[in-house]
Amino acid sequence: MSGAGRDTGNRSPRLRPEIYWKYGWNDGNLANLTGSAKGGDLRPLGVPYLPAGGYTPADIIHAYGYDQIHSSGGTGSNTTIAIVVAFGCPENTLRSDLDDFCSYFGISTCTPTVVYPTGKPEVDDSGWAGETMMDVEWAHALAPDANLLVVVSQDDLDANLNQCIQYASTNADVVSMSWGGPEDPSDPLNHFLFTNTGVSFVAASGDSGKEVDWPPSDPNVLAVGGTSLLLSWNKTIGSETAWGGSSGGISKYQPFPSYQAGWSSVNSGRQIPDVSFLADPYTGVYVYNTDPITGEAGWSINGGTSIACPMWASLLACRSSLAGSPNGFLHPLLYGSASIPGKSNRNEISSSVFRDITHRQPRYPNDPYQAFSPTQGYDLATGIGSPVTAAVAALSPSSTSPVSVNFPAIEPVTYSPGLRVRLDANSSRGNLPIRFTSSKPAVAAVEGNSLLIRGAGTTSITAGIPGRSVAPVSRTLVVERAPVSPTTGNPSSVPHQNGILPSPAVSAPSVPTHQ
Secondary structure (H helix, E strand, C coil), rough: CCCCCCCCCCCCCCCCCEECCCCCCCCCCHHCCCCCCCCCCCCCCCCCCCCCCCCHHHHHHHHHHHHHHHHHCCCCCCCEEEEEEEECCCHHHHHHHHHHHHHHCCCCCCEEEEEEECCCCCCCCHHHHHHHHHHHHHHHHHHCCCCEEEECCCCCEEHHHHHHHHHHHHHCCCCECCCCEEEECCHHHHHHCCCCCCCCEEEEECCCCCCEEEECCCEEEEEEEEEEECCCCCCCEEEEECCCCCCCECCCCCCCHHHHHCCCCCCCCCEEEEEEEEHHHHHHHEEEHHHCCCCCCEEEEEECCCHHHHHHHHHHHHHHHCCCCCCCCCCHHHHHHCCCCCCCCCCCCCCCEEECCCCCCCCCEEECCCCCCCCCEECCCCEECCCCHHEEEEEEEECCCCEECCCCCCCCEEECCCCCCEEECCCCCCCCCCEEEEECCCEEECCCCEEEECCCCCEEEEEEEECCCCEEEEEEEEEEECCCCCCCCCCHHHHCCEEEEEECCCCCCCCCCCC
């Protein structure tokens, strides 16, 4: 990932992917003959434990802990990942290459949906075809039950890619964008593309070292940087260091977002990346791809933040299926979870949720980059770090606004034996459980979402959200004494008023209330 300029001045108004093959450091999108050893550069120095080949889906699933999420039901079911690309690849080879990839690694295949919001491409592009297959294969491998929506732009012009982002934002839960180009003064005008707060937008930070790219620079987009990954003998993470090509920096044009407050002494603009994942092509992953121009098919070992992006997108899809609700705008939740409770020092990151990347791999021969060096805490190389995936998947649901409890007033009632009052309260999030308590159970006892009225008096009923630091809301309930009467009516004839439910004629272990 990374690209040429995007304005219409002295630079081309195009965005291009830049996929790095393992063989031929810095060959970029010239290395389009799949599996060929182009360039012949030496392997990086000081990294003696390179994998014999690329990493497999099983390697990544176990190393990063996706297997724990999958076993708990977080497989991406009932979610849609939109992969936005330009040119794409022929639909027949997309599906056959995915089938071959899945068959080789013993993964159940799927049938991605391919759409062309700006019209079908008129030409093929080998670089974008490789990008498309890498994103599709690995998004599926890590979120096997997610629906894949491949949104293909007719070309790599800004205007058409922007239309594809708009389409994806209304048809998916997570939008993955493994491409970009150097930021431009006009970028804030495109912020509207990412304002659907029910959708998570993820973008590769870039592969050009000290450079700020768009779309990852937008404050509503999760910018994913890159790491170099080495596994130990038991396929767990042996070491994870910053990848030298990972782009990062401080935006000149995007505003400083509140969720990054306290993480840096500089607050002049949006800082990227936010997070990181495996990207180093020398510790890369297997991809099966058919070049649409040469027709050559085969395996390659790919890297770049282009692969880190769909890996994070798949994690969010798994998290969504585990929570049973969309992720939406996650930045405040992720940065908040990286903080250590009780510590104001943001130079420390909670190791239970993120791996703080504090070292950089040795530089490659003829390394073209002068990338930022990682430090303890947030840095412009890897953000707040790479995920402890099971912990990220288990984080409480996110929201763009604080969670609150909506609990209307309770009208006074007159005591009657067996009388029940329904409690109508909910969270502003809509899907969080409400727990009620009564200050005087002798007056009204809580039974689930209703009250059993036991006697006359006044009690305070409190509604809260268990496990969340949310201000509870209390309402006063007044239970008046019944007027003295020579006869008493049948309790079951009490009318439905203000949530009041009649008593059952026959006692039972539990009484359902009206919903």
